[in-house]
Amino acid sequence: MIVAIPLDEDRTSLCPSFGRCPFFLFFDRENGTRQVLENPAAQAQGGAGLKAAQFVVDGEAEALITVRCGENAAKVLRAAGIVIYRSEGPGADENLAALREGRLAVMTHFHPGFVGGQP
Amino acid sequence: MIVAVLSGKGGAGKTFAAVNLAAAAGRAVYIDCDVEEPNGRLFFQPQGVRETAVTTALPAFDREKCTGCRACVDFCRFNALVYVKKAPMVFPEVCHACGGCALVCPAGAVGEQRREVGSLEEGNRGEIHVVTGVLRTGEVSAVPVIRAALEAGLSRRETLTVIDCPPGSGCPVMESVSRADFCLLVGEPTAFGLHNLAMVHELCRLLGKPCGLVVNRETEPYAPLEDYCAREDLPVLLRIPYRPQLARWGAEGAVAAERDPALKAEFVRLWNEMGGDV
Numbered sequence: 001m002i003v004a005i006p007l008d009e010d011r012t013s014l015c016p017s018f019g020r021c022p023f024f025l026f027f028d029r030e031n032g033t034r035q036v037l038e039n040p041a042a043q044a045q046g047g048a049g050l051k052a053a054q055f056v057v058d059g060e061a062e063a064l065i066t067v068r069c070g071e072n073a074a075k076v077l078r079a080a081g082i083v084i085y086r087s088e089g090p091g092a093d094e095n096l097a098a099l100r101e102g103r104l105a106v107m108t109h110f111h112p113g114f115v116g117g118q119p
Numbered sequence: 120m121i122v123a124v125l126s127g128k129g130g131a132g133k134t135f136a137a138v139n140l141a142a143a144a145g146r147a148v149y150i151d152c153d154v155e156e157p158n159g160r161l162f163f164q165p166q167g168v169r170e171t172a173v174t175t176a177l178p179a180f181d182r183e184k185c186t187g188c189r190a191c192v193d194f195c196r197f198n199a200l201v202y203v204k205k206a207p208m209v210f211p212e213v214c215h216a217c218g219g220c221a222l223v224c225p226a227g228a229v230g231e232q233r234r235e236v237g238s239l240e241e242g243n244r245g246e247i248h249v250v251t252g253v254l255r256t257g258e259v260s261a262v263p264v265i266r267a268a269l270e271a272g273l274s275r276r277e278t279l280t281v282i283d284c285p286p287g288s289g290c291p292v293m294e295s296v297s298r299a300d301f302c303l304l305v306g307e308p309t310a311f312g313l314h315n316l317a318m319v320h321e322l323c324r325l326l327g328k329p330c331g332l333v334v335n336r337e338t339e340p341y342a343p344l345e346d347y348c349a350r351e352d353l354p355v356l357l358r359i360p361y362r363p364q365l366a367r368w369g370a371e372g373a374v375a376a377e378r379d380p381a382l383k384a385e386f387v388r389l390w391n392e393m394g395g396d397v
Contacts, residue, residue, distance in 0.1 A: 041198070044198055045196060045197070047197050050198045050199070050201055050210060051198040053201065054203075076203055076208070079204060080204060081204075
């Protein structure tokens with residue numbers, strides 16, 4: 001199972017923004033491989049959450065650990081069957097450990113997003 | 120002549136100026152482009168109102184024809200499309216109805232559906248034709264409704280068309296003034312009023328529109344506003360002193376120029392100064 005986590009510039013701690021985080025960590029729990037990839041949505045003019053969600057879906061993640069997540073992105077992730085967990089603490093590794101130990105809660109609150117751009 | 124009335128700051132008196140200008144001219148088209156909170160109709164109380172829906176295009180996908188190439192998803196600069204579980208998915212409130220996804224689809228799998236985003240109300244008060252754009256609550260973009268309201272009003276080619284613009288100086292305002300011959304700015308003699316007036320004035324100049332100012336609710340000349348007008352060469356066409364009676368008429372939903380012949384004469388003079396003829 002692949003777990004995706006939005007990362008900050010330091011590539012080790014969680015970025016509070018899901019859509020515009022600079023990097024995503026894709027961690028494969030089966031074989032322990034980790035890939036840190038640039039988020040193609042980081043600089044998007046609009047719809048960053050949607051584009052980032054697409055990236056996570058394409059990365060074949062089955063779980064996402066995030067500080068927060070917008071409604072639109074959540075819709076995409078859920079359509080793809082990805083479980084969204086709320087992070088506990090700042091580090092990616094501690095969150096992966098917490099997930100392994102069943103200490104992370106499934107996210108239930110999704111903010112309305114920041115889509116407000118006009119044509 | 121098409122006159123756009125705008126102010127930057129909300130509550131400066133755009134609708135007051137627009138409604139009374141149209142009323143003073145006697146025969147006019149009044150278009151309310153403040154589609155998030157249209158209130159000109161409260162004063163005009165137009166009769167014989169016809170309502171029509173305003174719709175925008177939204178892609179509709181034919182799953183049979185879709186090959187999953189994602190050309191549409193990659194093309195959409197607004198990221199309104201995603202591809203999940205072997206099917207494209209559209210987010211209506213993010214879609215700008217540009218039609219690009221249908222153009223780039225090599226399989227002809229993208230059709231069009233219509234989505235209602237608001238409505239137009241058209242009616243009359245005497246010889247004033249009143250067009251009101253109403254944005255559906257919760258919609259993100261006002262522009263489609265503004266565009267439809269302008270089209271309906273401007274197609275009548277009346278001698279005077281007054282466009283009551285939304286507040287601010289963003290895209291809805293740009294759309295509202297795009298076809299105007301003249302921008303009538305309504306300034307409130309306060310620091311906030313002047314700040315937002317300067318923003319919208321800059322926008323109108325960038326768009327190459329001639330501008331003039333109505334100073335509303337003036338108790339005494341506000342020096343920073345006077346300095347601004349002198350420095351930026353913005354002519355003051357009308358000064359409306361603060362009068363509790365005007366506020367009372369406003370609260371009643373009355374058209375002040377119909378109650379006060381002197382005020383009506385002032386608006387007629389304003390119309391003449393902009394180049395119109397009553």
